Amino acid sequence: MVGGPAGLTKEEPEMMESAYETKDTVGQLKTILVKDLGLNLRESDIPDDISLLEGGLALDSVVIAEFIGHMEDQFGFRFDDQNLRVDLFENLTTLAEFVGDKSRATRKTA
16 A cells, blocks of 8 residues: 555545545525425534435425435535435435535536
8 A cells, every 4th residue: 555645645645635525515505495395403512414305304205305405506416316216315314425525527528
């Protein structure tokens, strides 16, 4: 294993950047939930690992549909039938990782 800057492997800076990007995306998702969708919570009161469905925030299908629309507008990609899965809404971190992947893929093809 060859170390890069500051003794990091080649993959570690990319992994760190991805983790920061995920955290930033989680924050943006919380903003959408609170400011755009009007959830009666403060962003700081929403844990990153809370389910968006039952047992968590319990968002109904109408709110999920609105949330998807806001994400598509803000992050510049479209959900399709192949990638619209319930497990994406397991928690904000899982959703943020997916959003980051889709956004990066969309930017690369643009």
